[in-house]
Amino acid sequence: MTTEFAGSQHIIEIIYLIASVLFILSLKWMSAPKTARHGVWAGEIGMLLAIGGTLLHHGIVDYKWIFIALVIGSGIGVPLGLVHMTAVPQRTALSHAFGAFCVTLVGSAEFYLRTPDVPPFMMSVLCMEVILGSLTFTGSLMAAGKLQEVLPQRPITYKGQNIVNLGLLAIAIAAGVYLVLHPGTKQLFPVMVIIPLFFGVFMIMPIGGADMPTVISLLNSYAGLSAAAMGFVVQSKLLIIAGALDGSSGFILSVIMCKAMNRSFTNVMFGAFGQVQASAAAGKEERTVRSATAEEAAGILAAANRVVIVPGYGMAVAQAQHKVRELYDALTKRGVEVRFAIHPVAGRMPGHMNVLLAEADIPYDKLVEMDDINGDFPQTDVALVIGANDVTNPAARTEQSSPIFGMPILDVDKARTVMVIKRSMNPGFAGIDNPLYYLDHTLMLFGDAKAFVNSIVHELAGNSH
Amino acid sequence: MNTALIDGLFVFMLAGFIGFEVIKRVSPLLHTPLMSLTNALDAIAVVGAIVLVGEHKSNLSFVLGVLATIAATSNVVGGFLITDRMLKMFKSSRPTKP
Numbered sequence: 001m002t003t004e005f006a007g008s009q010h011i012i013e014i015i016y017l018i019a020s021v022l023f024i025l026s027l028k029w030m031s032a033p034k035t036a037r038h039g040v041w042a043g044e045i046g047m048l049l050a051i052g053g054t055l056l057h058h059g060i061v062d063y064k065w066i067f068i069a070l071v072i073g074s075g076i077g078v079p080l081g082l083v084h085m086t087a088v089p090q091r092t093a094l095s096h097a098f099g100a101f102c103v104t105l106v107g108s109a110e111f112y113l114r115t116p117d118v119p120p121f122m123m124s125v126l127c128m129e130v131i132l133g134s135l136t137f138t139g140s141l142m143a144a145g146k147l148q149e150v151l152p153q154r155p156i157t158y159k160g161q162n163i164v165n166l167g168l169l170a171i172a173i174a175a176g177v178y179l180v181l182h183p184g185t186k187q188l189f190p191v192m193v194i195i196p197l198f199f200g201v202f203m204i205m206p207i208g209g210a211d212m213p214t215v216i217s218l219l220n221s222y223a224g225l226s227a228a229a230m231g232f233v234v235q236s237k238l239l240i241i242a243g244a245l246d247g248s249s250g251f252i253l254s255v256i257m258c259k260a261m262n263r264s265f266t267n268v269m270f271g272a273f274g275q276v277q278a279s280a281a282a283g284k285e286e287r288t289v290r291s292a293t294a295e296e297a298a299g300i301l302a303a304a305n306r307v308v309i310v311p312g313y314g315m316a317v318a319q320a321q322h323k324v325r326e327l328y329d330a331l332t333k334r335g336v337e338v339r340f341a342i343h344p345v346a347g348r349m350p351g352h353m354n355v356l357l358a359e360a361d362i363p364y365d366k367l368v369e370m371d372d373i374n375g376d377f378p379q380t381d382v383a384l385v386i387g388a389n390d391v392t393n394p395a396a397r398t399e400q401s402s403p404i405f406g407m408p409i410l411d412v413d414k415a416r417t418v419m420v421i422k423r424s425m426n427p428g429f430a431g432i433d434n435p436l437y438y439l440d441h442t443l444m445l446f447g448d449a450k451a452f453v454n455s456i457v458h459e460l461a462g463n464s465h
Numbered sequence: 466m467n468t469a470l471i472d473g474l475f476v477f478m479l480a481g482f483i484g485f486e487v488i489k490r491v492s493p494l495l496h497t498p499l500m501s502l503t504n505a506l507d508a509i510a511v512v513g514a515i516v517l518v519g520e521h522k523s524n525l526s527f528v529l530g531v532l533a534t535i536a537a538t539s540n541v542v543g544g545f546l547i548t549d550r551m552l553k554m555f556k557s558s559r560p561t562k563p
Contacts (some may be wrong), residue, residue: 098540232470
């Protein structure tokens with residue numbers, strides 16, 4: 001019997017090794033849209049192998065509840081996998097919360113099973129697992145709530161907020177350090193779970209909607225790191241690998257997002273962007289803008305050779321992507337070259353705009369990154385901005401006093417004609433005035449993005465008869 | 466015990482570097498599906514949870530394990546499902562219709 005156990009233990013390890021290879025290949029295949037679906041399959045096979053292998057584990061006596069839990073989990077997972085594409089950011093935040101929830105629970109269970117017999121290194125990793133896990137859990141729930149708009153998207157700030165937050169984190173870490181030194185102090189453990197739960201909530205409170213791409217990436221990174229820490233605790237190399245991959249992915253995305261906003265991590269986490277800017281926007285004088293009707297806009301678009309469409313969060317809110325696709329079709333049929341300029345932080349999560357436009361069947365080779373398209377704006381006849389604001393604000397290039405000075409933007413102002421679809425002249429979320437709207441070659445198209453694009457499409461159809 | 470932890474650190478370090486190199490190459494076009502995919506892979510934490518349930522060492526660890534298994538499984542299933550749905554939508558430009 002014993003040799004059989006040892007044998008099955010080896011088989012499990014080999015299966016985990018194969019699963020690790022498949023996980024790495026899975027991410028490797030994500031590099032290009034052509035191979036990306038292979039990546040999902042590799043990940044799925046790896047996951048099935050790993051779960052199957054785990055069931056061979058010799059210590060397992062209770063299979064009934066494993067299957068019940070797997071079935072319930074799948075029952076929750078399927079609807080979460082079938083959400084509408086516009087709900088992807090909040091779904092992603094929610095799944096970070098679930099991942100962190102799992103890690104925190106396993107960490108807690110392991111603590112109570114093993115204490116007081118826990119060596120210092122193991123206890124430090126376990127504390128890291130639990131602290132990161134529980135703050136990511138509530139932090140991600142908060143982020144999901146803000147994205148779903150059940151919570152206010154505006155930053156909520158008060159005096160001394162950062163001190164309170166850092167104080168809470170310090171208490172949790174201090175509890176962790178004490179547990180490492182005195183692993184038998186059971187009563188301290190709940191402190192280490194509950195305090196970071198509050199920290200997670202307070203951490204996200206001052207963060208506004210526009211910072212969500214960075215915050216989601218950061219939470220992704222935390223979720224990965226906490227899972228890797230759990231890998232140390234339960235001694236699973238496969239989990240360490242998966243956690244490290246997820247952690248580095250989240251980290252890279254956070255860095256890209258921060259660069260795209262010209263801000264640092266600390267600034268995103270403690271800056272409370274929207275709030276600080278309120279005064280900066282106060283002293284603006286009345287300037288005139290030129291507006292145009294759908295008919296005029298359609299005429300200009302039809303006469304153009306090259307059009308670049310700049311989508312933003314406003315397009316997602318108005319669910320205008322399918323109408324944009326109709327516009328793309330109508331213009332392409334007339335021989336107009338239409339491309340889309342994608343700013344890295346457009347929308348509420350990394351790559352948000354690409355998914356929405358792909359959903360509307362716009363070919364991905366027409367979606368161009370900021371650095372690749374910026375040089376083409378001077379040769380562009382019309383830049384059509386749909387629901388994007390700050391990412392097109394030329395003040396980021398020129399006005400040192402502007403709060404977004406230094407942020408890389410899409411140079412739409414260099415196009416021959418700029419058209420901006422916008423509800424009204426109200427400044428955007430961050431309250432920063434956009435000089436783009438007052439340029440001589442800018443036409444404001446006032447109205448709901450979906451409705452306005454629809455009328456342009458109608459005008460174009462009418463013209464062709 | 467100690468060597469296992471050191472081994473773990475080596476694995477973590479190497480996997481971190483591999484992750485960095487591999488993910489750097491992912492097209493920004495696919496950043497959203499990338500995030501949902503890594504999230505699904507991360508839910509491999511389910512193996513730790515399954516062991517807790519199966520071993521049933523204490524009632525507390527069992528209950529926590531069941532909840533953890535449910536949470537992680539929903540991430541596995543939901544994560545792969547939505548990633549595949551997203552990737553299916555990415556199509557290259559076809560010849561324009563007459």
